[in-house]
Amino acid sequence: MKHSTHWARWCGLVAGAILLGTSVPLRAQSNPLPSWNNGAAKAAIIEFVEATTATDSPGFVPVAERIATFDNDGTLWVEQPMYTQLVYILAQVPALVASNPALAGEEPFKTVLSGDREAMGKLGTADLLKLAMATLEGITVDEFRASVAAWFASAKDPRWKRPYTDLAYQPMLELLRYLRANGYKTYIVTGGGQDFVRVISERVYGIPPEQVMGSLGTTAYGYDAQGNPVLTKEPKLLFIDDGPGKAEGIHLMIGRRPHLAFGNSGGDRDMLEYTGAGGGARLSLLLLHDDAKREYAYGPARGLPDSKIGHFTAALDSEAAARGWTVVSMKQDWKRIFTFE
Amino acid sequence: MKHSTHWARWCGLVAGAILLGTSVPLRAQSNPLPSWNNGAAKAAIIEFVEATTATDSPGFVPVAERIATFDNDGTLWVEQPMYTQLVYILAQVPALVASNPALAGEEPFKTVLSGDREAMGKLGTADLLKLAMATLEGITVDEFRASVAAWFASAKDPRWKRPYTDLAYQPMLELLRYLRANGYKTYIVTGGGQDFVRVISERVYGIPPEQVMGSLGTTAYGYDAQGNPVLTKEPKLLFIDDGPGKAEGIHLMIGRRPHLAFGNSGGDRDMLEYTGAGGGARLSLLLLHDDAKREYAYGPARGLPDSKIGHFTAALDSEAAARGWTVVSMKQDWKRIFTFE
DSSP: HHHHHHHHHHHHHHHHHHHOOOOOOOOOOSOOOOOOOOHHHHHHHHHHHHHHHHHHTTTOGGGGEEEEOOOOOOOTTTOSOOOOOHHHHHHHHHHHHSSGGGGGSSTTTHHHHHHHHHHHHHHOOHHHHHHHHHHHOOHHHHHHHHHHHHHHOOOEEETTTEEGGGGGHHHHHHHHHHEOOOOOOOEEEEEEEEEHHHHHHHHHHSSGGEEEEEEEEEEEEEOOSOEEEEEEEEEEEEEEETTTTHHHHHHHHOOOOOEEEEOOOOHHHHHHHHHHSSSSSOOOEEEEOTTTSSOOOEEBBBOOOOOOSSSHHHHHHHHHHHHHHHEEEEHHHHHHHHOTT | OOOHHHHHHHHHHHHHHHTTTTOOOOOOOSSSSSBBBSSSHHHHHHHHHHHHHTSSSTTOOOGGGOOOOOBBBTTOOOOSSHHHHHHHHHHHHHHHHSSSGGGGSSSTTHHHHHHHHHHHHHHOHHHOOOOOOOHHOOBBHHHHHHHHHHHHHHOOOOOSBGGGGGGGHHHHHHHHHHHHHOOEEEEEEEEEEEHHHHHHHHHHHHHOOOGEEEEEEEEEEEEETTEEEEEEEEEEEOOOTTTHHHOOOHHHHOOOOOEEEESGGGHHHHHHHHTTTTEEEESEEEEEEOTTTTOOOEEEGGGGGOOSOOOHHHHHHHHHHHTTEEEEEEHHHSSSBBBTO
């Protein structure tokens, strides 16, 4: 039968590919990145994938070494006007103060409770860290997961009036799938909380929890009142996965240098540099948010307004040009931003 | 043709299995554990694998959640008379002192240089940690990898006169393969150094570096004299992956509770407890070294001599019985210990 012949051929191909230590070649795939406009960025991605997966290519990379790392906030999903995790943390404050009323008179809790958006926007890193740690104190990893999942199930972004998980970028979802179909193991390497991102990574990005590296607090192994073993989150930072920490975190979590890395800000610079310096075929990419109409426009590179979040500077832009990193323009390179469009 | 029909059927099966979110069923495999004697331990393993992979089983576990974690020293390979990593560290001391002669008069370097085995056997944890940190100071992760690989290529165990990597247990290699063939992701969770074990994990165990969790030092991202980005190892512990740290380390590295865990000492107790308490089909195993003739005999459970290394106590043995953990007797359950036999 036609059907089984087709299967046999396809499977022979798969088996051959496995034996050769490569993945199923998808070069013949008609259009693996339908939401990307034809242009330099899309061409660079496809060229990279072909160069690293064709067995006769000088840039061929064995499947085991096909590692691709992605920043999350501002690279895989929207990070404006506030990191999603921060929205979650702020939402926890009322319950936190209810169970510990003394906090109501303490900063930064007082500012958050005031609801004054402008004052909240001025909170510094130390304030935000204090809030983050307060929301973790004494809860188990399972309770944290349940709390985050419940929040994602009901919270909505004020601009699009949709769940935050809908704000993943459709072109990036296609890129993740395209890389995986070509034997790449896709990782998230985020400055955000590892346990926070893990709650949604599989469902939204197809990335399992063990492929999420993020900023980490310590946990403590112990027992609940019934004597069942539990892991409790402690309000103590163990590792900050940002800037040089992203290269260090990749070593900690993966132990191999990525062949592709994708970021959008100064916090991703070291990851892109580390990736690009690996020799052979490597691809470092930066997403430029230059589309105020369909998403947001901020840099401050290329005359775009500055933003406390993100921070794609002119210096980063120059470095990208000097090192051959690919700058992806949301406005020019993406046909479509969100899946729901 | 017979051949392609066979392929088509096999591939249909694979495709069906993938669609069902399960792996290729290997229940029909004639004897997946040839170096294991028939007995309670082997039966428990096969029963567990069948219970977690048969789609009609109440204990069925989706492929994504099939995580199995293994201690390394004394579980996957020999740990007597000294941890392999410690042998490596001691071997580095002469070169270390040559480049910094002041160390020759300092403890514990002085004792190591004396070659007095008895005195070396009395070095405490703080001494050993000092030695370990000294061997790491200022070297890049690539230099460390090269140094460890070079040492493994030439060093030989004094008893078997073979490379240390030959001292992996054949029955455990079979178990790792059997689990992977049934969709399990196999991890090493070792109290030893993560970067040390990663050097040989793929070659010896088929476990890639990203599936090795171990004790961790910090690294620093920076630049060499030519301006190339490098990760340098720092003599600073970040995480000790032992005892309760093994459960915490599993959360850090994997973010899922294992369904199977295998250890051999008190340092693995919490990992086994955490695994066993997960609900559904779980298997916790302990290897008892009761074979002085073919390997070593030490406990001190069951009247075996005590050992500074390992430490399988009578209390651990009782706990195993009470919690239904499977104790694997090297003498009774293993037909063969090493691949080279």
